[in-house]
Amino acid sequence: MSAHHPDDMVLLDYAAGSLSLPYALAISVHLCFCSHCRNQLKKLNSIGGVLLENTKPASLEDDAFDQLMAQLESDDTKGKTAAAVKESPSLEAKKDITNPLLAYLPAPLHNLPWQQQTREISKYDLTGIINVRGFQVALQKIAAGAKVPVHTHKGHELTVILHGGFSDELGVYHAGDFIARDGSHKHSPTALQNEDCICLTILDAPIKFTGWQRIFNPFMAWH
Amino acid sequence: MLTIKAKPMNERNATKADDQEWPALLARVAQHGDKDAFRKIYSYFAPRIKAYAINQGFGQHAEVLVQEVMTNVWRNADKYSESLASVSTWIFTISRNQRIDLLRKMNRTKAEVVIETEELWQIPMEDTTVRSIQNASTEKCIRESIDTLPEEQMIAVRKVYYEGKTHQEVAEELNIPLGTLKGRLRLSLKKLRVMLEATEL
Numbered sequence: 001m002s003a004h005h006p007d008d009m010v011l012l013d014y015a016a017g018s019l020s021l022p023y024a025l026a027i028s029v030h031l032c033f034c035s036h037c038r039n040q041l042k043k044l045n046s047i048g049g050v051l052l053e054n055t056k057p058a059s060l061e062d063d064a065f066d067q068l069m070a071q072l073e074s075d076d077t078k079g080k081t082a083a084a085v086k087e088s089p090s091l092e093a094k095k096d097i098t099n100p101l102l103a104y105l106p107a108p109l110h111n112l113p114w115q116q117q118t119r120e121i122s123k124y125d126l127t128g129i130i131n132v133r134g135f136q137v138a139l140q141k142i143a144a145g146a147k148v149p150v151h152t153h154k155g156h157e158l159t160v161i162l163h164g165g166f167s168d169e170l171g172v173y174h175a176g177d178f179i180a181r182d183g184s185h186k187h188s189p190t191a192l193q194n195e196d197c198i199c200l201t202i203l204d205a206p207i208k209f210t211g212w213q214r215i216f217n218p219f220m221a222w223h
Numbered sequence: 224m225l226t227i228k229a230k231p232m233n234e235r236n237a238t239k240a241d242d243q244e245w246p247a248l249l250a251r252v253a254q255h256g257d258k259d260a261f262r263k264i265y266s267y268f269a270p271r272i273k274a275y276a277i278n279q280g281f282g283q284h285a286e287v288l289v290q291e292v293m294t295n296v297w298r299n300a301d302k303y304s305e306s307l308a309s310v311s312t313w314i315f316t317i318s319r320n321q322r323i324d325l326l327r328k329m330n331r332t333k334a335e336v337v338i339e340t341e342e343l344w345q346i347p348m349e350d351t352t353v354r355s356i357q358n359a360s361t362e363k364c365i366r367e368s369i370d371t372l373p374e375e376q377m378i379a380v381r382k383v384y385y386e387g388k389t390h391q392e393v394a395e396e397l398n399i400p401l402g403t404l405k406g407r408l409r410l411s412l413k414k415l416r417v418m419l420e421a422t423e424l
Contacts, residue, residue: 008412009390009405016384017319017344021327024343031345038350042308043417046362048319049312050369051384057270058277060286065265068290069258072297097350100342129338 002034002176010180011037015044022135022202025100026158026178029200032099033160033176099162101139101200104129109163109198112139120146126200136203142166142191150188155204157181164197166190245310246303253301265293268311272318278385279322291321304348309362313346320344322387365415376411379404 006014006027013019014027031038061067104126105112114122120143127137139162142148158180165174168187173179181187191197248264251257272292276285295317303313324340372380382393394404 008417009408012383012408012412013390014344015319016387017323018383018387018389021343025338028343028345035350040417042350043361043365043415045308045316046312046365047369047380047415047417048315048384049309049362050366051381052268052271052275052315052318053311053366054369055271055274055385058273058285060269060273060289064269064286064289065262068265068293069261071290072294097345097347100338100345103342104338131337 002030002036002174002178004171004173004177004179005034005037006030006178006180008040011040012044015041015048020135021132022130022137022204023158025130025137026160026200026202028100029160029162030176030178032097034178038097101126101129101162109139110196114141119143121148134204138201140199140201142189142197142199144191144195144197145193147190148188150186152183152186154183158200158202160200162198162200164195165192166197166199167192246305249296249300249303249310252297253303261297264296264310268296268314269293272314275318275385276322279387281322284325288318288322288325291325292318295321302346302348307348307350312362316344316346320346361416365417368415372411372414376407376414379407380411383408 010019010023010027014024019027027037031041105124107113112124114124116122122141124139124141125137126139127135130137144164158178159173160179161173161175161177163175165172165177166189167173168189170185170187172192245264248257248260251260252264269289272289273285276288279288281288292314296314299317303310307313308316320340323344327337327340369377378397379393382388382396383390386393388396390404390408391401394401397404
């Protein structure tokens with residue numbers, strides 16, 4: 001179980017389904033590491049279930065059920081069900097919760113076609129899997145012991161550690177930890193010594209380097 | 224196969240929400256494609272899903288969401304696990320996901336490789352880390368205490384779950400500061416024992 005979690009209000013919005021997709025991605029990745037938040041989510045989902053029970057029902061067309069049954073039966077005879085199950089991974093039975101990213105990566109984490117940013121930092125862009133305007137989604141790999149130049153964030157930065165860990169001015173983080181930062185934080189993460197650190201990062205504005213390293217900005221830019 | 228006649232449901236059962244029958248009815252749908260069982264589930268949940276869709280702003284498309292959700296219930300009945308959630312919570316999570324999925328499809332301009340909604344909001348069959356008895360008692364507690372929430376907290380919770388609005392939007396609509404809204408939500412989560420008393424503001 002990880003030690004750094006999303007705020008309860010963020011989990012609440014996730015359960016309610018009003019969280020933006022990029023945030024939902026970060027939460028869903030954190031959940032596959034974190035039984036504490038999975039447990040919280042279950043309770044939050046239950047609120048939705050109880051509210052559904054307590055909702056004043058709206059009336060449906062008299063033949064709505066028959067129409068649905070006719071549709072379902074016609075789909076079944078056309079064999080749509082079997083085809084649909086094969087096409088969509090989402091319909092496969094899920095035992096435990098799994099890391100949703102893995103199905104969209106061309107190779108295991110360590111063998112990805114990483115784009116080198118500096119000698120010690122590389123990136124694998126994933127913006128396309130969410131494709132929400134204004135958000136940048138990527139995996140970042142920081143070599144064991146390497147330091148990312150000091151930077152602040154113009155908007156918000158969400159980080160979920162997938163492998164290894166890093167430390168910064170505010171703490172030490174390990175696999176599964178969920179870290180949310182905004183413009184008020186200035187930090188320079190350093191990967192832990194023993195292994196490379198791989199994180200999912202989601203930005204809603206480009207990061208801004210504050211030290212002399214800002215000359216690196218063009219190389220570090222997301223586009 | 225059981226039929227309505229073989230096992231009649233009285234009026235009370237037909238309208239009572241936490242009915243012990245729901246998992247059995249779903250099992251009949253899963254194992255035998257039992258239409259009578261499915262009709263009972265439909266007649267209780269479909270009008271509520273429609274109310275949810277209307278609140279979420281689906282307007283005249285509300286029944287599209289209802290049919291999507293119920294299709295999903297029919298096809299995935301075998302994936303329901305009593306150990307993980309009550310039937311109403313399971314159907315709520317399907318409704319939430321189908322709502323997001325429909326909205327995503329409407330806004331999608333071209334075929335893209337994008338992550339599936341069901342991957343972002345996973346509905347697992349089991350979670351080996353949590354015991355089922357815990358779930359049942361949590362749900363029971365929420366069901367019993369939700370009616371005791373002060374009106375202002377109830378309104379806040381409802382708006383967040385049933386109107387798909389951000390906290391900022393809800394705060395503006397209620398004409399209260401964002402911090403006040405968050406305070407009400409946190410208090411309600413404590414009352415429902417979703418948040419422990421020890422988790423301070």
